[in-house]
Amino acid sequence: MRHDFLDRYSRLDSPIHRASAAVKLVVALALVVAVVLLPASRPMFLVAVAVVLVAVAVLSRVPWRFLVVRVLLLEPFVLGVAMLALFQSGGWRMFLFLVGKCTVCLMVMVLLSNTTPFSDLLRVLKRWRMPALLVTTLSLMYRYVFVLVDEAQRMGRARTSRTFTPRRSRAWRTIATVVSQLFIRSSERAERIYAAMCARGWR
């Protein structure tokens, strides 16, 4: 049971957490769109948004260390692509601007995801007429992601406790077996869930 890193802080109690999910989603979208559309000649707007975001983060009482780690974890791909911008004329300016833009957007999304439970977001999406099949898929996925991650970790633990460090070629086959078991178990679970859903009068 070490999957609580998945969404640990989205159910805290703070003014930000209490705000309605629809409002937060709209504000986050608007901020991201504004930042994406920002012309390169106005970098100060980024600083202003970042200051507001830091204030929101403090208000939300999510540990700042956790937020910083989340943003940094997502940064490598940003740096990787922005690095490609260095190879063209005016590279440095573009590089800094890109990294700034992406980091601010990342902050917005990290804050949104850590102040709003996914089930609330899903309810908003449902109200916004997302197709029913997709909503069902997403809610079932959210419900069972924790179960399956748990199961995968349990299988991994069982395997490491039974084997010495294997050669690499063996390791791949063993891990592939774990993944295939995970699929088999999830499809069996899906059958049981369907039976349970029918028993409770689904459709």
Add this chain to the structure above:
Amino acid sequence: MHIPDGFLDSQTAVTAAALAVTGLGVALRRARLHLPPRRVPLLGLAAAFVFAAQMINFPVAGGTSGHLIGAVLAAVLLGPSAAVIVISAVLIVQCLMFADGGISALGANIFNMGVIGGVGGWAVYHVVSRLVKGLFGCVVAAGFAAWCSTVMASVACAGELASSHTVRWSVALPAMAGAHMLIGIGEGLITVLVLVAIARTRPELLQPEAAPEPRRSYGAIVAYGGLIALGLALFVSPLASRWPDGLDRTAELLGFKEKAVAPMVPAPMPDYEVPGFHWTTLGTSLAGAVGTIVVFALAWLLARALVPKGAAGPRGVP
């Protein structure tokens, strides 16, 4: 390959989102028509499975590790439309729960990995497994398709980055495609190993009724093929073409230039006369062609090593 916010300009993001919404819409419609109700929960569970499987790391040389992407695995096990839904669900959750992949780039990510990766990969799988029979053919096809889907998705991703003027095409294509030609080898290997393991323990999961869609469906081929072609035409071909106005000319020919396309297609490259540009394109395509043949041979050898001779294939799986 998750594009974060800030790399795509508004035109590219909106175009890609429109393509992704159409693709997802087609997939949902087909699932509603053809998916038996008892398989509906499997979509959610498969999405959770792909998510959990992406967290399992495979050791690669030098202390680094890679993980499964899973578009082709999902397409082989569940069919192309279900794969589009499953991959989209995974991407939506990764975006909204973990900020992995930007919300303004969600459409582009769904189009690249779900539609191009899933359906495009499935098409490759479908064709190759027709040509080579039995479980052996299924394994060769899946390994090759997994590699192709990774590379195709990365080329689309490079096209989107370049048509947003974030990165120049002559830099983006070799970097993205080159890296993903290596990543794709890992993806193909994992897909093959997982499929072989499933075939060993529960072969009936690979059986015909596992493919929920009718064998021949021209509607789906037209819809998905048209979408993928349109996406490549909008994002990749104006950049890859040696005549930057190639798309304009097509648009003129088809008579819809005045309406929408003209503002949607940005000037591909203001500084187009980079010396050696053609060579980069030529070199990349040559490397791509050689790489494709090598990977197909590798998939063949791997399947030879893993599948016992004369193993009964999944009956009738196309």
